[in-house]
Amino acid sequence: xxxxxxxxxxxxxxxxxxxxxxxxxxxxxxxxxxxxxxxxxxxxxxxxxxxxxxxxxxxxxxxxxxxxxxxxxxxxxxxxxxxxxxxxxxxxxxxxxxx
Amino acid sequence: xxxxxxxxxxxxxxxxxxxxxxxxxxxxxxxxxxxxxxxxxxxxxxxxxxxxxxxxxxxxxxxxxxxxxxxxxxxxxxxxxxxxxxxxxxxxxxxxxxxxxxxxxxxxxxxxxxxxxxxxxxxxxxxxxxxxxxxxxxxxxxxxxxxxxxxxxxxxxxxxxxxxxxxxxxxxxxxxxxxxxxxxxxxxxxxxxxxxxxxxxxxxxxxxxxxxxxxxxxxxxxxxxxxxxxxxxxxxxxxxxxxxxxxxxxxxxxxxxxxxxxxxxxxxxxxxxxxxxxxxxxxxxxxxxxxxxxxxxxxxxxxxxxxxxxxxxxxxxxxxxxxxxxxxxxxxxxxxxxxxxxxxxxxxxxxxxxxxxxxxxxxxxxxxxxxxxxxxx
Numbered sequence: 001x002x003x004x005x006x007x008x009x010x011x012x013x014x015x016x017x018x019x020x021x022x023x024x025x026x027x028x029x030x031x032x033x034x035x036x037x038x039x040x041x042x043x044x045x046x047x048x049x050x051x052x053x054x055x056x057x058x059x060x061x062x063x064x065x066x067x068x069x070x071x072x073x074x075x076x077x078x079x080x081x082x083x084x085x086x087x088x089x090x091x092x093x094x095x096x097x098x099x
Numbered sequence: 100x101x102x103x104x105x106x107x108x109x110x111x112x113x114x115x116x117x118x119x120x121x122x123x124x125x126x127x128x129x130x131x132x133x134x135x136x137x138x139x140x141x142x143x144x145x146x147x148x149x150x151x152x153x154x155x156x157x158x159x160x161x162x163x164x165x166x167x168x169x170x171x172x173x174x175x176x177x178x179x180x181x182x183x184x185x186x187x188x189x190x191x192x193x194x195x196x197x198x199x200x201x202x203x204x205x206x207x208x209x210x211x212x213x214x215x216x217x218x219x220x221x222x223x224x225x226x227x228x229x230x231x232x233x234x235x236x237x238x239x240x241x242x243x244x245x246x247x248x249x250x251x252x253x254x255x256x257x258x259x260x261x262x263x264x265x266x267x268x269x270x271x272x273x274x275x276x277x278x279x280x281x282x283x284x285x286x287x288x289x290x291x292x293x294x295x296x297x298x299x300x301x302x303x304x305x306x307x308x309x310x311x312x313x314x315x316x317x318x319x320x321x322x323x324x325x326x327x328x329x330x331x332x333x334x335x336x337x338x339x340x341x342x343x344x345x346x347x348x349x350x351x352x353x354x355x356x357x358x359x360x361x362x363x364x365x366x367x368x369x370x371x372x373x374x375x376x377x378x379x380x381x382x383x384x385x386x387x388x389x390x391x392x393x394x395x396x397x398x399x400x401x402x403x404x405x406x407x408x409x410x411x412x413x414x415x416x417x418x419x420x421x422x423x424x425x426x427x428x429x430x431x432x433x434x435x436x437x438x439x440x441x442x443x444x445x446x447x448x449x450x451x452x453x454x455x456x457x458x459x460x461x462x463x464x465x466x467x468x469x470x471x472x473x474x475x476x
Binding site (some may be wrong): 016050052062080 | 422
């Protein structure tokens with residue numbers, strides 16, 4: 001019968017190899033596909049003059065986060081509270097933070 | 100060799116001891132692995148998105164000039180182009196026409212935009228892959244729009260941007276200038292903002308100051324500020340998500356501390372018996388050290404591997420709900436697989452080391468007590 005320590009050390013070895021394979025080998029294998037997509041994205045950004053990632057499409061100040069003004073999260077009147085879920089995940093844009 | 104064999108004997112004993120309380124220890128292992136999975140997923144995801152934002156947005160315009168009226172972004176007169184063009188160091192100034200269109204049928208917000216050169220006729224739009232995914236049924240391949248004055252128009256849709264650009268183009272609808280003005284109601288002579296190209300990037304700060312001086316009602320936004328906005332957004336140390344996860348991590352450590360300090364009567368008796376049959380205090384501590392290592396190292400490997408698969412193979416599906424919020428449209432994207440060894444090391448020292456130490460301290464307290472006292476107690 002296999003000793004428990006042997007079985008556990010084999011588990012650690014396999015887990016370590018899987019982790020090393022994912023961290024060091026997988027990025028190399030994916031690089032060609034990724035680079036092809038990246039070039040297309042960069043080209044589109046340059047051609048259209050885009051400024052933001054399309055991650056949060058629910059509110060205009062999170063869709064174009066870098067272009068937001070200080071008041072946009074509060075919509076159009078002073079008592080309107082910021083209420084979009086993505087508003088709680090993002091920070092105001094850099095140019096407003098440094099003021 | 101003797102030392103190694105001795106450690107293996109400790110490991111054998113520890114594994115048998117853990118297996119005797121398998122339900123408790125397996126549930127602990129699962130919770131521990133889940134915490135590490137969540138933490139590493141956030142770290143991998145934010146790191147990959149930050150890298151992606153840096154690589155993609157480096158091709159953004161050098162400077163965007165907005166007009167601000169009453170503290171809000173307002174339409175900018177196209178006549179401002181000439182004034183900015185006169186500032187030395189600028190190579191080109193272009194008015195940008197863009198806006199939002201809410202489609203009531205799909206309850207989705209889209210970004211409508213006019214490219215510098217649009218090769219399609221006025222009744223045709225180019226769409227990002229996400230638009231056709233969410234718009235709903237098309238009528239003979241056409242999209243139904245309502246213009247600013249209530250008129251209904253049908254525009255033929257062609258998808259020219261594939262899935263690969265979804266992260267920047269999922270909600271984009273490109274159209275001709277006349278169609279855009281008809282839909283948005285932005286009058287002739289006005290644009291949303293101006294994009295400025297600068298010959299030497301190092302002069303951007305000076306050009307920005309000159310722009311504000313020449314046009315005091317404007318607010319220039321530099322490319323480096325756009326990129327920094329995304330870097331700070333996805334900086335895991337400053338993100339709100341990690342703050343929330345710290346709560347989960349602290350809760351876990353309180354749980355682990357409670358488990359470790361409140362050694363069960365069975366565990367105390369076990370330590371007493373071991374000491375009674377001749378084990379040293381150092382032997383008992385070594386056994387507990389191995390117990391901590393077995394649980395924390397297994398949880399670390401399981402958590403990190405699962406997080407890697409989650410972020411880089413499954414496009415961080417569990418975070419989709421949080422990022423999506425109320426929005427209908429969410430881009431399809433695959434991130435560049437890369438793990439920062441520094442972050443992995445931090446994760447290791449924040450999770451494996453404290454737990455291992457936590458299990459040793461209370462055992463040491465019991466182990467230094469006389470064995471008969473421990474067993475009688």
